[in-house]
Structures are given as structure tokens and as C-alpha cells.
Amino acid sequence: MRTTPARRTALAAAVAGAAVVALAGPAAAHVTVQPGSVPQGGYTAVAFRVPDESDTASTVKLEVSLPMDHPMASVRIQPLPGWTAVLEKSKLDKPLNAHGKDITEAVSKITWTADAGTKIAPGQFQEFRVSLGAMPTNTDKLTFKALQTYDNGEVVRWIEEAKEGQPEPAKPAPVLTLTKAAAAASAAPAADHHASQDASGDQAAAKADDSTARTLGVVGIVVGVIGAALGVAGLRRKSGPAS
Known part of the structure; x- marks a missing residue:
């Protein structure tokens, strides 16, 4: 039995959900x-x-x-x-x-x-x-x-x-x-300790911003996949019943 558009949409949503959960895993509240x-x-x-x-x-x-x-x-x-x-x-x-x-x-x-x-x-x-x-x-x-x-x-x-x-x-x-x-x-030299501290703080902030940007980018791709799946399902319903 072939997969219907509705089932394809549900599958895409499930995959997207799994991807979001996988992204959230490393950010566990420790x-x-x-x-x-x-x-x-x-x-x-x-x-x-x-x-x-x-x-x-x-x-x-x-x-x-x-x-x-x-x-x-x-x-x-x-x-x-x-x-x-x-x-x-x-x-x-x-x-x-x-x-x-x-x-x-x-x-x-x-x-x-x-x-x-x-x-x-x-x-x-x-x-x-x-x-x-x-x-x-x-x-x-x-x-x-x-x-x-x-x-x-x-x-x-x-x-x-x-x-x-x-x-x-x-x-x-x-x-x-x-x-x-x-x-x-x-x-x-020891005189540069404070400069090193400031640089370390800036690097930490940059890493956090980069991590957030990557997460948002992947979530955007996931949302796009869901949207595409829903669009395909709509076209198939308009063209006739699924085989």
C-alpha cells in the first residue's frame, strides 16, 4: 500500500521534531x-x-x-x-x-x-x-x-x-x-593577565552566539521541510484522490 500525502506530512513532521529534540539534547540544563x-x-x-x-x-x-x-x-x-x-x-x-x-x-x-x-x-x-x-x-x-x-x-x-x-x-x-x-x-608576562581574561570572555560570548545562530538555522530548515511537505500534500489533494 502506497503512502498517502497525509502520512508523508506526518512523517516529515516527526522527522522535524526529532531533529529539534536532537539539537536540544546537548543544551541540557546542567x-x-x-x-x-x-x-x-x-x-x-x-x-x-x-x-x-x-x-x-x-x-x-x-x-x-x-x-x-x-x-x-x-x-x-x-x-x-x-x-x-x-x-x-x-x-x-x-x-x-x-x-x-x-x-x-x-x-x-x-x-x-x-x-x-x-x-x-x-x-x-x-x-x-x-x-x-x-x-x-x-x-x-x-x-x-x-x-x-x-x-x-x-x-x-x-x-x-x-x-x-x-x-x-x-x-x-x-x-x-x-x-x-x-x-x-x-x-x-603576568602584566597581560587581565587582557587574557577579557579575550577569553569575548571568545565565550562569540561561541555562544555562533551556537545560537546554528541552532536557529537548522530549525529554519526543519520548518521549511514541513512547509514543503504540506504544500505537496495540498497539490495532491487538488489533483485527485491518492492511489
């Missing part, structure tokens, strides 16, 4: 670190992006643990109106040497707490920016475990680490990938 990749050995600014996943509760607290197996000598937060940030330090088993000085303790945890009247409401997200450095050169990734607290008392633990060859965990910890830095970049 706590992430942006950008997802930075060079080894340098100083950079990153943002912990926190979406509110609840339909009824709002996010009022974020705790991020920094990896103490690869501590960083410099950790600075960017002030965020409506949020109070507290940095906790821990003693290091082995001192770090930064600019000729031995560092015996490093920031191990950052906690952002919403002030009265401030929250990340359902359907919203917030970014918490931090300057970090120097990035380690003896690992290809940094894992930041995070706790997200809602105003109804619920705490979501973004602490699960992905394992090679296995599906992504339900509550993955934010991961920052470290890439090999060019010789010239690794030799940049």
Missing part, C-alpha cells in the same frame, strides 16, 4: 563551566553557568569546589550584584611557586549566596565569573564539583565524573578541558 576549553599554563576568566531546572523553586546558592590535586595560586571572583561570595582556602601538601614566591595555601571552595530578594527563578540562568591561574600543565582537564541549592531546601549535587566509554552521568560535574599552549602564549 551546571557547566564556560568556555569549555582553555590553554594550559595561562591565566583566564571562566564562568560557571547555572540554569534553574525547577518548575516551582528558585536557585539561591552555588558552591563550587576547586580541584586541590591541581591547585591554582590565583583565584579571584568578579562581583555579582545581589550575590555574596565567600572564598575558602586549604593548606597545600606541597607549596606552589608563583612569581618567585611559595604559596602554602590555595582557594579550595567558592560559595555564592543570594542576597534577600535575589534568586535564579524557574526558566532563568546566571553566570558566576572567576579569574583562575596559572592553569596546570600536567593535566588535560580540571573537574569542579558543584552544589546547587534551591529555596525549597533541595540540593542538587553536580559531582559525578564521566567515565570513558560510558554514558554521561545524570548529574555531571563541570569540566574544563586544558589544551597545549603555544610557546609564545606560555611566555606571556
Whole structure:
């Protein structure tokens, strides 16, 4: 039995729907670190992006643990109106040497707490920016475990680490990938740290804009396919009954 125009239209709509769902998959509402990749050995600014996943509760607290197996000598937060940030330090088993000085303790945890009247409401997200450095050169990734607290008392633990060859965990910890830095970049003086931070922020924004543009472009193609299918179905109905 041959497929009728109506069935063809339904099939096209189903394919389009599947394509939209596939596009939405990578953008699942997890706590992430942006950008997802930075060079080894340098100083950079990153943002912990926190979406509110609840339909009824709002996010009022974020705790991020920094990896103490690869501590960083410099950790600075960017002030965020409506949020109070507290940095906790821990003693290091082995001192770090930064600019000729031995560092015996490093920031191990950052906690952002919403002030009265401030929250990340359902359907919203917030970014918490931090300057970090120097990035380690003896690992290809940094894992930041995070706790997200809602105003109804619920705490979501973004602490699960992905394992090679296995599906992504339900509550993955934010991961920052470290890439090999060019010789010239690794030799940049400390005075250029702030410029590097601004450039990293611009790159993150550009990547986000590019991702949005690609998504909208593909959705437009999908809508076009549905429109074409409906047009064909209409022409066939006008020309006579389907065989």
C-alpha cells in the first residue's frame, strides 16, 4: 500500500521534531563551566553557568569546589550584584611557586549566596565569573564539583565524573578541558593577565552566539521541510484522490 500525502506530512513532521529534540539534547540544563576549553599554563576568566531546572523553586546558592590535586595560586571572583561570595582556602601538601614566591595555601571552595530578594527563578540562568591561574600543565582537564541549592531546601549535587566509554552521568560535574599552549602564549608576562581574561570572555560570548545562530538555522530548515511537505500534500489533494 502506497503512502498517502497525509502520512508523508506526518512523517516529515516527526522527522522535524526529532531533529529539534536532537539539537536540544546537548543544551541540557546542567551546571557547566564556560568556555569549555582553555590553554594550559595561562591565566583566564571562566564562568560557571547555572540554569534553574525547577518548575516551582528558585536557585539561591552555588558552591563550587576547586580541584586541590591541581591547585591554582590565583583565584579571584568578579562581583555579582545581589550575590555574596565567600572564598575558602586549604593548606597545600606541597607549596606552589608563583612569581618567585611559595604559596602554602590555595582557594579550595567558592560559595555564592543570594542576597534577600535575589534568586535564579524557574526558566532563568546566571553566570558566576572567576579569574583562575596559572592553569596546570600536567593535566588535560580540571573537574569542579558543584552544589546547587534551591529555596525549597533541595540540593542538587553536580559531582559525578564521566567515565570513558560510558554514558554521561545524570548529574555531571563541570569540566574544563586544558589544551597545549603555544610557546609564545606560555611566555606571556603576568602584566597581560587581565587582557587574557577579557579575550577569553569575548571568545565565550562569540561561541555562544555562533551556537545560537546554528541552532536557529537548522530549525529554519526543519520548518521549511514541513512547509514543503504540506504544500505537496495540498497539490495532491487538488489533483485527485491518492492511489
